[in-house]
Amino acid sequence: MVRKKAQEQSRREFDDKKGIILAELDEQYRAGKYSEVQKKAALYLFTKDAELLAIVNKAKEQQILAKIKKTPSSDMESNRKLYALLVKLNPKEEQYRNKLAYFNGKIQEKEKERQARIVRFGEPPELGGWTGKYYIPVKRYIEKAAHDPNSIEFEGCTKV
DSSP states (O other): OHHHHHHHHHHHHHHHHHHHHHHHHHHHHHTTOHHHHHHHHGGGGGGOOHHHHHHHHHHHHHHHHHHHHHSOTTOHHHHHHHHHHHHHHOTTOHHHHHHHHHHHHHHHHHHHHHHHHHHHHOSOOOEETTTSOEEHHHHHHHHHHSSSGGGOOOOOOOOO
């Protein structure tokens, strides 16, 4: 009941001041304050106003693009997720669809390579021990090959 009254009040406010609200949001968008656009628009999203949703989606798009710039291209899974969000926001943008297809293809390619390695060599070893920072077969090998196995302390190793 309280929520419904609040929505009715917000709807009236939005209807009365739509031009002003949209102008403020557009001004903040142009200033690069994408989070502010989303925060202020959140009160009126339930109205499903097309102009409001367009500004909010543009702000979200810019935030995602900023994240993509900071994400290394080698982090294919993160890039794929970000481009999937962009395609969801703007399905007509061919560049986003192409990038999503590219990262999907690369991930599938990597998975095929991984499966081929597993078939050929078996499952890769997992980190173990008390600390979970080294591979038990590697530790055993080094201890066996060492002149004084008790003098070796394992701090960790790189990922296989």
